Amino acid sequence: MRAPDRLQHAVDRFGLPAVTVGTGVVLFVLLFLPVSLVFAEAFGGPSPLQSFRDVLTDPFYTGILANVFADPLAVGRHAGNVAAWVGGIEVGLFSLTVSLPPLRKGLFGFTAWQALLSTTASVAIGLPGAYVLARFEFPGRDTLRSLTILPFVLPGIMVASGFYAAFGRNGFVNWLVGLVGAGPFNLLETNPLFVVILAHAFYNAPLVTRITTAAWESVDRSAVETARSLGASRRRAFRDVVLPQLRPAIVTGALLTYIFTFLTFPIVLALGGLELATVEVWVYDRIQRLQFADAATLAVLETGISLALTYAYLRYEAAQRAMGGGDGPEREPLFARFDAKRVAIAAYGLVVLVLFVGPLGSMVVESLTDGGGFTLKHYAFLVERQATGQSFQTKPLPAIVNSLAFAAATVLVAVPMGIVVSVVTTGGERGGSGGGGNSDGRGPGRAVVETLTMLPFAVSGVVFGVGLLRGLVFGIPLPGGWRFTLTGTIAIVAAHAVAAYPFVVRNVAPQLAGVDRRLVESARSLGATRTRALLDVEVPLVATGLVAGAAFAFAISVGEFDSTVILASDSASYTMPVAVERYLGRRFGPAMAMGTVLLVVTAVSFVVVGKLGGRVESDSRPGGGRP
CATH class of the missing domain: 1.10.3720.10 (MetI-like)
Structure with a gap:
């Protein structure tokens, strides 16, 4: 042989x-x-379980559940506390205000709460994008779909810098609202949690869009046509035929987003600091203070919760897995006519412009300007660093390669x-x-x-x-x-x-x-x-x-x-992400220039991968790829 x-x-x-x-x-x-x-x-330690008990019974970590963990058998007392809390709710019959007694969430409760808000925002922003990509044809659609993966490559510290540049007092958002005579606003000071939620949506809404678009393009078109031929309205066919086929993808994207935002770290640390600390931020803080035992205890509890969420996600995915793929709905031209639906799409496009293009565009603007206006000196610094930098210095070209x-x-x-x-x-x-x-x-x-x-x-x-x-x-x-x-x-x-x-x-x-x-x-x-x-x-x-x-x-x-x-x-x-972080600690302009290089290089790479994926998809279909 x-x-x-x-x-x-x-x-x-x-x-x-x-x-x-x-x-x-x-x-x-x-x-x-x-x-x-x-x-x-x-x-x-000498008493391993004691560290877990100390965390679970501390209101700082578990809020109103601390008493439950301290004495789990006192069911009657805990039920009485819940009844007293519910009894403290005041609803204004002739107003839109609802007065609630203070609810102590604790560190874990706040982490779960901000993850829920972030997931809700990500799904609400991501689903319309899936609808547009799956149902309409327009120039650049394939390229735009390829770029939905772009947020995954951006380091958190760079995204935080972009949100500072976009939502700060002199940022892109205030310039935009100034066109209609409003503002200026400084959301980073008045409502940092809102900005954190938007930053999480920046990362995760494209994930929801990408997952749901793939599911939408695999909807059984014949089932929809059958429902329509039997007298179902377009809305009824969507509710009874299309939505059940999309639900697994929507829930999958939501669960993944919740897991990712529950484990959030760089965005919260950069935009909210310890005032909006999640469990992950607090673990980092304990490590910085060399309190490894406390950090490890929190890490075990955090991982246990996220593993349970992952298990639930996998069980749901297995139970709801689609029985087969269809050929998807026919896409209609986006610019064929002017109607209310396209007006709504235009309004959604404006939201996307502010949320996604705003921070990235602000970052590019920061790389091309300084206090005196337009300049290329930040890029000149990168070229100079590449040509004359010492071996221990961070050079741009090796970072790209x-x-x-x-x-x-x-x-x-x-x-x-x-x-x-x-x-x-x-x-x-x-x-x-x-x-x-x-x-x-x-x-x-x-x-x-x-x-x-x-x-x-x-x-x-x-x-x-x-x-x-x-x-x-x-x-x-x-x-x-x-x-x-x-x-x-x-x-x-x-x-x-x-x-x-x-x-x-x-x-x-x-x-x-x-x-x-x-x-x-x-x-x-x-x-x-x-x-x-x-x-x-x-x-x-x-x-x-x-x-x-x-x-x-x-x-x-x-x-x-x-x-x-x-x-x-x-x-x-x-x-490239390490180079951005190294420059950011010393020179903001070159850091933004390096971040812009990261954006350009990876965007081109993903467009190439997307084109390759389209050819593979075509070749994998019956008769695909043959003359």
Whole structure:
């Protein structure tokens, strides 16, 4: 047997098991081990459970629930307190005011409350965008859809700077309202929580839009036409036929948004500080004060809550998984006529302009101006730093090259990891006849395993970063006096892959669950190995999910900051987000210029990925790609 044939045979026989083992090793070293080192702090004291009791019974952390945790068996007293609180509600019969007794939320309560407000805002802003992208055709639609992933790459500190520039006293918003004789307003001082919610919507509304658009484009058009032919009005057909098909995607986007905003950190810290502290901000503050035991206790409780939310999300997704995809509604020209619907779309476009273009545009303006007006000196500083900077200084070009190289490598690692996890977690729910997945064969045990594989969703960036620092960077003691350390390029790519592979799984697993199992069994009966059946039968059928997952992985790698700044061994391995942060601490103008470069480079990259995804989607359809 020739060497190429032997290599092919080895790949066919051992490829999937080898990738599975490699995925397990990466997850253990880069995820479970660092997180367990942080959690060990919470259980390492003389009385481990006492630290949890101290937190749960402290009104600062749990608000009105502190008494419940302190004496959970006193049901009567707790019920009386609730009745007294409800009895204190005063509703004005002839006014719009409602007077409520003070409600002490506590740190966890406020975190949950702001996450609820942020999720509501994200869904309310994201759904109209999905409607426009799914139902209308207009120039630049595909490009705009590709750019919905752009907020994922922006470092939180840069977005916070953009919101300062947009919503400050001399910002874009005040200029806009000044055109109609209103203002000026300073929302950052008068209502910082509102600005934080808008910033969260800036990040997460595009996620809701992207998920819901994909679902809307897969609506069964024939079912809608059948309902209309039976006399249903357009509104009734939407309510009874389209909305049930969209509901899983809407709930999925809302749950993901809630998880992300529950774990929020940089936006709240930058825009609200400790006055609007979430659990994550307080964990960071405890770490800054070297109170690791308190930080670890809060991190364990926070992760437990987010894991429960992730479990609920996965169970719901499995129960509501669509039975099959349709060809979606026909898109109508957006500018074909002028009516009330298009006026509403124009008004929505103005909101999008303020919320999304405002902060980004303000950042670009800041990179091109100073106190005296237009200038290119901030970009000249970047060119000068690249040409004459010392080796220890942050140079722009290596940061750009590193970001793109790390992102490409992350895709190569995260996509196989995502495929392996998808195969493992959907093994018992493959479609039997091409009609779609079957969630009946999926028990709670499999959902628990899937929840653990989605741990990057549930573990905060601060906890993950501290775990990497205390584990891989400081080193893990080994027998014989050795220490295991891991930094540099390999560690950065692996950490990015760990953060990104869940998004590959969420795009691939639903499609993989819908693959007709008999196709795989037929390939196996003809002599194909499990690896060959996966590569030749299943992967081509889930190509669109793979491209979407790869786009998310690319975006997350480009925008990843926490693990990169910890694992980068020197300035030569810095990325664009790290360069923005380094400049921001010293020179605001060059930081905004570097942020603008980040925007341009990543926007071009996502447009290219979007075009590639469109070609793959076309080629994966019956007859697609043929002359």
